[in-house]
Every structure is written in C-alpha cells, then in structure tokens.
Amino acid sequence: MVGVLLGLRVRLLRNQLRGGTEQVVLLVVGVLFALGTAVVAAGVLAGLRFAPLDLAGAGVVVLGALALVAWAVLPLLLSSDDVMADPVRFALVPVPPRRLAVGLLAGSVVTPFAVATALASLALVITFSRGAVPVAVAVVTAALGTLTCLLAGRAVLTAAASLVSGRRGREATIAVGVLVLSLLGFSGPVLVRVGEQLRTGSLDALVAVLAWSPLGAVWSLPTVAAQARWPVLAGRAAVAVATVVVLWLCYERALEARLRPSGAVRGGRGRDRASDSRPDRLARLLPxxxxxxxxxxxxxxxxxxxxxxxxxxxxxxxxxxxxxxxxxxxxxxxxxxxxxxxxxxxxxxxxxxxxxxxxxxxxxxxxxxxxxxxxxxxxxxxxxxxxxxxxxxxxxxxxxxxxxxxxxxxxxxxxxxxxxxxxxxxxxxxxxxxxxxxxxxxxxxxxxxxxxxxxxxxxxxxxxxxxxxxxxxxxxxxxxxxxxxxxxxxxxxxxxxxxxxxxxxxxxxxxxxxxxxxxxxxxxxx
Known part of the structure; x- marks a missing residue:
C-alpha cells in the first residue's frame, strides 16, 4: 500500500507539471517557497553553531515548536483539490484503515514542505557539531521531529475533514483559520522581538516549559545530550516518543471515523435545515x-x-x-x-x-x-x-x-x-x-x-x-x-x-x- 500511494503522489506531481500554465506556476511557486523557507531555517540553525549552547538550544526549541504548530494548522488553510488530502476518497478501497494510514503518511513525505522540513531539520547536525554524541542525537531528532510534524498535519487535517462538513464545524474552522493567517501576517516583527528576548534570557521560563512539552521535547534532545544530562535526556525522549504514539493513535482513530459511512454530516445538515427555517423578514425591507x-x-x-x-x-x-x-x-x-x-x-x-x-x-x-x-x-x-x-x-x-x-x-x-x-x-x-x-x-x-x-x-x-x-x-x-x-x-x-x-x-x-x-x-x- 505504501508503494502504491507513493507512486500515486509522484504521478500527481508529474500530472501537475503537465497541466495548464497556472497549475505549473502554482507548483513552481510552492516548491520555491518551500525551498526558500528551508534555506532560511537551515541558515539560522547553522548560525546558531557559533552561539553559546544554552542560547542555541533555546532557539532550536522555539523554532521547532513554531514548525510543529505550523504543520498542525496550515494544512487546514492551504489544502487544495489533492485527492490524497481527504481519506474519504479511499473509502471504497478494500484496505484496512491502519494500512491506509501508513500509506497516506508515506505519501505525504513526497511533498515540497515535507522535504523542506526534513532538510531544515538536518541542519541541526551543524548546530550541534560539538561532539559525536550531540551529532548522533541531532540526526535522530531530525528524523523524529519531521515525523512528528507530518503526523500532526495528517491527524489535524483528517479530524477536521469531518468537522467542516457541518455548519458549526465550518464556522469554527473559519475562526481558527483567520486567526492563524492574521498572526502569520504579523509574525515577522514579533519573531524579531522574540529573538531579542532570547538573547537577553527573557524567555528562559517559556523555553523550559516547551522543552518538557510535546511541542518542544524532541527539539531539546541535542542540547541535553551536549550537556551530558542523561536522566533529563531520557525523560524528554520519552515525552517525544509518547507524542508520536499519541499523534499516530489520533490519526488512526480520525481516519477510521472519516471512512465510516455514517458521520457528522447528518447532524450538520439538520442544523442547516433548522437555520433555514427561521422567519425571513429581509425581503419585505427591499424594493x-x-x-x-x-x-x-x-x-x-x-x-x-x-x-x-x-x-x-x-x-x-x-x-x-x-x-x-x-x-x-x-x-x-x-x-x-x-x-x-x-x-x-x-x-x-x-x-x-x-x-x-x-x-x-x-x-x-x-x-x-x-x-x-x-x-x-x-x-x-x-x-x-x-x-x-x-x-x-x-x-x-x-x-x-x-x-x-x-x-x-x-x-x-x-x-x-x-x-x-x-x-x-x-x-x-x-x-x-x-x-x-x-x-x-x-x-x-x-x-x-x-x-x-x-x-x-x-x-x-x-x-x-x-x-x-x-x-x-x-x-x-x-x-x-x-x-x-x-x-x-x-x-x-x-x-x-x-x-x-x-x-x-x-x-x-x-x-x-x-x-x-x-x-x-x-x-x-x-
């Protein structure tokens, strides 16, 4: 199943290149944006190699947490008419949900932003090139962090696919989406201020909390390894692995619910009909x-x-x-x-x-x-x-x-x-x-x-x-x-x-x- 869906993803990209001019422009712009983001992120991580270890570790945790949040939210806003975006398209395929989940997750690897995330994560090897052990842990962090991001994106997108079928779900998605897009529009100046506070140590308490949370635990592992704090390394590694396991279980459960013939659509339609039955006075006020x-x-x-x-x-x-x-x-x-x-x-x-x-x-x-x-x-x-x-x-x-x-x-x-x-x-x-x-x-x-x-x-x-x-x-x-x-x-x-x-x-x-x-x-x- 993994090979079939990987091949499907490659064929979809190839067909987009053979499509009209607008489709080719969209694909090229998306690839360039993803690669540009990867280059900028990798440059920042490489620059942290020359910073003190505490500052470099704090910067990596903040950037990694932001990347994970982006992967969890942005797929809701940027999803297109990709046939692999919504698993309901595979409802008639005689494949168990778990195998389908593995295949769809593998298929999401062959996308510009997934490749960009993996490349940027590998720059951690440069950031923590301060010994053999930190470099080895940085390689594991890059793989585990990329997997966490992909799972977060798939789990949230699959769960939201059933919610947006109802009117209240669509309204909630709109509110969250607009809030995220608005915050992204002002992210540049805010990130500059965050960088200044990192240099002055004003965010040490926040970084300490993030490092033990599902958002930042995986990204803190190389720093702890370089500091030779082995009990802390074991504890945060457990949090990172548990995050992957929980995200996988949530993704699998959401996939099963999405493939089920009955769903939340029925309730959504009932609400829409109820709202349509309200008395209508607008027509009497207009010519x-x-x-x-x-x-x-x-x-x-x-x-x-x-x-x-x-x-x-x-x-x-x-x-x-x-x-x-x-x-x-x-x-x-x-x-x-x-x-x-x-x-x-x-x-x-x-x-x-x-x-x-x-x-x-x-x-x-x-x-x-x-x-x-x-x-x-x-x-x-x-x-x-x-x-x-x-x-x-x-x-x-x-x-x-x-x-x-x-x-x-x-x-x-x-x-x-x-x-x-x-x-x-x-x-x-x-x-x-x-x-x-x-x-x-x-x-x-x-x-x-x-x-x-x-x-x-x-x-x-x-x-x-x-x-x-x-x-x-x-x-x-x-x-x-x-x-x-x-x-x-x-x-x-x-x-x-x-x-x-x-x-x-x-x-x-x-x-x-x-x-x-x-x-x-x-x-x-x-």
Missing part, C-alpha cells in the same frame, strides 16, 4: 425589483456563506492586532492610527473577486435580465451597508487608542475614502477577470486549480489601479496629520470623492457585465 432581488441575495451571502464569513471574522482580529502592534513590536505608535484605512482597504479587496462566489448561480441574474449597473450597485451596497459603519467605528477607536482625538475626523474621512475608492476599483476588476474560488459549502481556505496565480495577478492589477486613485486622500491625510483642522475637510472630501468614483465605476463595470455576461458564466462554471 420589489431585479436590483432589490440582487441586493437581497448579496446580503444573504454575507450572512450565510462561509467564504464571506472569512472577511467578517478577520475584521476584529486584524483590528486588535494592528492596534496592539506598537506594543508587540518596535513599530511607531502612529501605525496603530492607520488601522481604519487599512480595514477599509481590506474590505475593498474582498470585493475584487466577489462575483466568482456565484459560480454557476450567476445564470439566475442573467436569465432575469438584471442590468449590469444594478448588479454592480447591489453588490457594492450589500458590503457598504455594514462595512462603512464598521470602518468608521474602527477609525474613531484608533484615534482614541492613539490619544489623537484631533485626528478623528481625518481618519474617518480617509478610511471611508479608501473603502469607497477600493470598492469602485473592485466593481470593475471583478467582472474583468474572475479567478476560481472554493465551491459553496466547502473549506473556504482550500485552493482550487489555477487560483493562486490568477489571484496574485488580479490583486496586483487592483493595487496598481488603487495607488493613483488614493493619492488625493493620502495627500490630505498627511496634511491633516500636521494640521488637524484640515481633517474636517478630509472628513467631507474623502467620502464624496469615493462615492463619485464608485458611481462612475458602477456604470463602467455594468457595461462590462452586460457585454461579457455569457463569457463570465462560462468561466465561473469551469
């Missing part, structure tokens, strides 16, 4: 017209579609992180004051590919002969009806938190201006070149074939279009920073300027929509 129907549908998407929920959940997380960034890092205090404009930009970027979430359901609007400008206006209004108040509240909160009450009018005007200008750009770009998104009801963080390169291209185009359009808002904000009285001008000009651009963009995007409706539908169906 009885094609534009009103489109607005109603867009508002429903923001409430019920878990792909839209990613943006909703991200707002409080990103807001709190930005407000706390000066306290967590050496960033200037003024960075927190820009939280409002950043939130407005984040919301606008969620609209760059909004029409792609319709998928084949776009035919409903086309068959009802909804005009392009009505479609563009309804989708923009569905986001602005709640996004504008949230952006305003965040801008005011940042001014209060930064003790710059005099900047509140300027920050509100700039934030609303960024939101409206960004929405105007999205009203055009979303109908020019929509890229694939996960289907409705699936994991919102899963990838689809060819989506990565297209997303980067569309966001790059949107960013290039935004830069000159936001220049007037930026100039006024800089002026108001030095002269707060100008902030009242920005509070008026920013929203008016953005609303004017949005009105023009709605008409322009509507014309593109009217002329390319069938082509859009064909592309979204593919």
């Amino acid at each position: 009885d017209s094609p534009a009103g129907a489109q607005l109603e549908r867009s508002l429903r998407y923001w409430v019920r579609d878990n792909r839209y929920a990613v943006s909703v959940v991200a707002l409080p997380v990103v807001t709190l992180l930005l407000l706390a960034l000066p306290a967590l890092t050496d960033a200037p205090a003024g960075v927190a004051l820009l939280t409002g404009p950043f939130v407005g930009l984040l919301l606008a970027f969620t609209m760059l590919n909004e029409i792609a979430f319709d998928g084949g359901a776009l035919w409903l609007a086309l068959s009802a002969a909804v005009r392009g400008r009505d479609d563009r206006a309804a989708r923009a209004l569905a986001m602005l009806v709640w996004g504008a108040p949230v952006t305003t509240a965040v801008a005011v909160a940042s001014a209060v938190a930064g003790d710059r009450h005099d900047l509140a009018p300027a920050l509100v005007g700039a934030s609303l201006g960024v939101l409206l200008v960004g929405t105007a750009v999205a009203a055009v770009t979303s109908v020019l070149y929509p890229y694939p998104v996960p289907p409705a009801g699936s994991n919102p963080f899963s990838g689809t074939s060819g989506s990565g390169a297209a997303a980067l291209l569309q966001q790059a185009v949107g960013g290039l279009a935004l830069a000159p359009l936001l220049a007037p808002v930026g100039v006024l904000l800089v002026w108001a920073w030095a002269t707060p009285a100008v902030g009242w001008v920005l509070a008026l000009v920013g929203p008016l300027y953005g609303a004017l651009l949005l009105a023009v963009a709605v008409r322009l995007g509507g014309r593109v929509y009217d002329s390319r409706g069938p082509e859009l539908l064909a592309r979204l169906r593919r």
